[in-house]
Amino acid sequence: TQLLEQSPQFLSIQEGENLTVYCNSSSVFSSLQWYRQEPGEGPVLLVTVVTGGEVKKLKRLTFQFGDARKDSSLHITAAQPGDTGLYLCAGGSQGNLIFGKGTKLSVKP
């Protein structure tokens, strides 16, 4: 069974701080997606990475796919309260997505 481990599980920081969350697996994935979920809503796609070593930037968010396509990281620079939410990674496998348990981020003003 393929698993995606996300760390940390919870993260509470002050506005303006930087942070990194991780998504790790012992399995190789064809692609890796990151979603953000706000309370009472469904997840919303942030990015898809497909090539080992790929780096994508979305404003203050930087996503990296590991060279071996087994892990990924999300770095947020100068976090803002609007970044608060549950961050989920999802790996592509045999036509479907496997989700990690998520990192719950709280950014305090």
Add this chain to the structure above:
Amino acid sequence: NAGVTQTPKFRILKIGQSMTLQCTQDMNHNYMYWYRQDPGMGLKLIYYSVGAGITDKGEVPNGYNVSRSTTEDFPLRLELAAPSQTSVYFCASRRGTGLVATNEKLFFGSGTQLSVL
């Protein structure tokens, strides 16, 4: 566009009751999914469909049934509700025409919070 619409938003069931969670999408997507999300447990795939008339089991299908008579609708049926089915249920869809399917964006509904007491 409305995207993916789920009803109801909240529901409380007694043990043994049955109900249908409704899901409809207006994007003409081929693939549709049902997930459940338990606290701290991520999203688990219940059932999915690759097109009208075709459904398949996911990771946690026991206690649920689905049908896909049209492209737009993908209802999830609970026949004999159990406390273990207390969860938040999400329906999702994607176009399903990409060469590498799992690179496509999944569009989620806003969820149904179900409690079985």
